[in-house]
Amino acid sequence: MSGHENDQYAEFFDAGHSGKEHTVHQRIRANSAIMELKKILVANRGEIPIRIFRTAHELSLQTVAVYSYEDRLSMHRQKADEAYVIGKRGQYTPVGAYLAGDEIIKIAKQHGVNMIHPGYGFLSENAGFARAVEAAGLIFIGPTPDAIDKLGDKVSARTLAIKSDVPVVPGTPGPVEKFEDVKSFTDEHGFQLSSRLPLEAVVEV
Secondary structure, three states, X not given: OHHHOOXXXXXXXXXOOOOOOOOHHHHHHHHHHHOOOOEEEEOOOOHHHHHHHHHHHHOOOEEEEEEOHHHOOOHHXXXXXXXXXXXXXXXXXXXXXXXXXXXXXXXXXHOOXXXXXXXXXXXXXOHHHXXXXXXXXXEEOOOOHHHHHHHHOHHHHHHHHHHOOOOOOOEOOOOOOOHHHHHHHHHHHXXXXXXXXXXXXXXXX
């Protein structure tokens, strides 16, 4: 790209800059164009996708919203460049639509989406969804599936933290199975305690 020989990307380097140093947003716009990352779908609802769309528009990205039939009048649908209903009327519950990973990926593939952002909640901590997105040839904006697997479970996350020499509060070395395990811990560390889901998870001070 020396000398900006490819006119297709010239606007990202030359237009309106007058030799001034590029801003972060300008550099990201240029990189996004060169990498052909031009369209992002947010698999969420309400305020979360609206915030992501705002940033995406600042980066010259096209935005895609998905929505359940019950959310057809929601603001996040209006703020996106494109919006598509998830499934058919009555196929999913109002919440279940946003958990329909295969249907969301199908929409992304049908409409030329490059990237899927899960927002938070719903599919954001679903390693299977992240893997399915990557298997479909799309980019999952978030942790790797392996990281979601390791850190999504409180017990394995604590074990990983200890192995990585990250300080943790006192807790049982693994899931507790009987009252005596908890009693032994409280005799040494006292109260108050917190238990982590699932029910058999680590007990911590």
